[in-house]
Amino acid sequence: MSQTFRLDDLMQMARTEGRIVAEDAAKRMGVTVQTIRRDLLKLAEAGKLTRVHGGAVLASGTSNIGYADRRALNTAEKAAIAAACAAEIPDNAAIFMNIGTTTEAVAQALLGHRGILVVTNNINVANTLVANPDCEIVVAGGQLRRTDGGLVGTLANRIVDEFKFDLAIIGCSAMDADGDLLDFDMLEVGVSQTAIRRARKTFLVADHTKFTRSAPARIASLADIDTFFTDRPLDAALTARCKAWNTRVVIAG
Known part of the structure; x- marks a missing residue:
C-alpha cells in the first residue's frame, strides 16, 4: 500500500474511531509500526493529527468533526x-x-x-x-x-x-x-x-x-x-x- 493511500486510511480511522493506535494500524495495513509512526508524524506535521503516546488523535482546532462520524x-x-x-x-x-x-x-x-x-x-x-x-x-x-x-x-x-x-x-x-x-x-x-x-x-x-x-x-x-x-x-x-x-x-x- 502506498503512503498516499495509508495516509487517507489513517485519517479515516482517526475520524471513525477517535484515535489511532500505531500497533493496531500496522497490523491492519500489513506494514511495520515504524512505517505507521512515520506516517503519523507526516500527518501531525501537516496539522491533521496530534501525536499521543502509542499513536495519534485528531488535531484540536476550531471546528468539530462531522456529526455522522461522531455518531459512529x-x-x-x-x-x-x-x-x-x-x-x-x-x-x-x-x-x-x-x-x-x-x-x-x-x-x-x-x-x-x-x-x-x-x-x-x-x-x-x-x-x-x-x-x-x-x-x-x-x-x-x-x-x-x-x-x-x-x-x-x-x-x-x-x-x-x-x-x-x-x-x-x-x-x-x-x-x-x-x-x-x-x-x-x-x-x-x-x-x-x-x-x-x-x-x-x-x-x-x-x-x-x-x-x-x-x-x-x-x-x-x-x-x-x-x-x-x-x-x-x-x-x-x-x-x-x-x-x-x-x-x-x-x-x-
Missing part, C-alpha cells in the same frame, strides 16, 4: 455511559438534554422511563423520545444547524430559561486538564450554560476520547457538575480535583 465513534462506550446515567434518572423528572451523540444515547436509554418531561435543543433527542409514550417533549426552538439537528441562539436560550429542571444532561466536545468542559459553537454553549443554571443537578456524559481533544469555547467546569458519567478513569490530578469539588465520577461498562 465508540458506540458501545456511549451506550454503557447512557445506561449508567439513565439508571440514576428517576421517573417523573423534568430534564434538559443538549446537543450531542452521547445525549442521544441517553435518550435511547430513557425509553422505558415514565412521566418524564424532556426539554431539548437536539432534534435527534426529540425524535428518539417520540417512541416513549410516557414522555412529554419540549423542543427549544431556535436557529437550526442542519449539520447535526441542533437548535441554538437567543430563542433557544429564552425557552430553556423558562424552566426549572430536576436534571440537566450535558455532553461536551472536549475536556482539558483543568477540568473545563469545552465546545466549538458559542451559541450552543450559551444554551447549555442556561440549562446548567436552571437545573437542580447536572450530569455530564462524555467518553474518554474527549480527554485528548480541545475546543475553543468553555461551557463550564467539572466543579459545576454533580455526576460525571464516563468510560475510563481520569488521571490522578483530575481525580483529586473532582474529589475536592464533590464531583462524583461514575465509570460505566
Whole structure:
C-alpha cells in the first residue's frame, strides 16, 4: 500500500474511531509500526493529527468533526455511559438534554422511563423520545444547524430559561486538564450554560476520547457538575480535583 493511500486510511480511522493506535494500524495495513509512526508524524506535521503516546488523535482546532462520524465513534462506550446515567434518572423528572451523540444515547436509554418531561435543543433527542409514550417533549426552538439537528441562539436560550429542571444532561466536545468542559459553537454553549443554571443537578456524559481533544469555547467546569458519567478513569490530578469539588465520577461498562 502506498503512503498516499495509508495516509487517507489513517485519517479515516482517526475520524471513525477517535484515535489511532500505531500497533493496531500496522497490523491492519500489513506494514511495520515504524512505517505507521512515520506516517503519523507526516500527518501531525501537516496539522491533521496530534501525536499521543502509542499513536495519534485528531488535531484540536476550531471546528468539530462531522456529526455522522461522531455518531459512529465508540458506540458501545456511549451506550454503557447512557445506561449508567439513565439508571440514576428517576421517573417523573423534568430534564434538559443538549446537543450531542452521547445525549442521544441517553435518550435511547430513557425509553422505558415514565412521566418524564424532556426539554431539548437536539432534534435527534426529540425524535428518539417520540417512541416513549410516557414522555412529554419540549423542543427549544431556535436557529437550526442542519449539520447535526441542533437548535441554538437567543430563542433557544429564552425557552430553556423558562424552566426549572430536576436534571440537566450535558455532553461536551472536549475536556482539558483543568477540568473545563469545552465546545466549538458559542451559541450552543450559551444554551447549555442556561440549562446548567436552571437545573437542580447536572450530569455530564462524555467518553474518554474527549480527554485528548480541545475546543475553543468553555461551557463550564467539572466543579459545576454533580455526576460525571464516563468510560475510563481520569488521571490522578483530575481525580483529586473532582474529589475536592464533590464531583462524583461514575465509570460505566
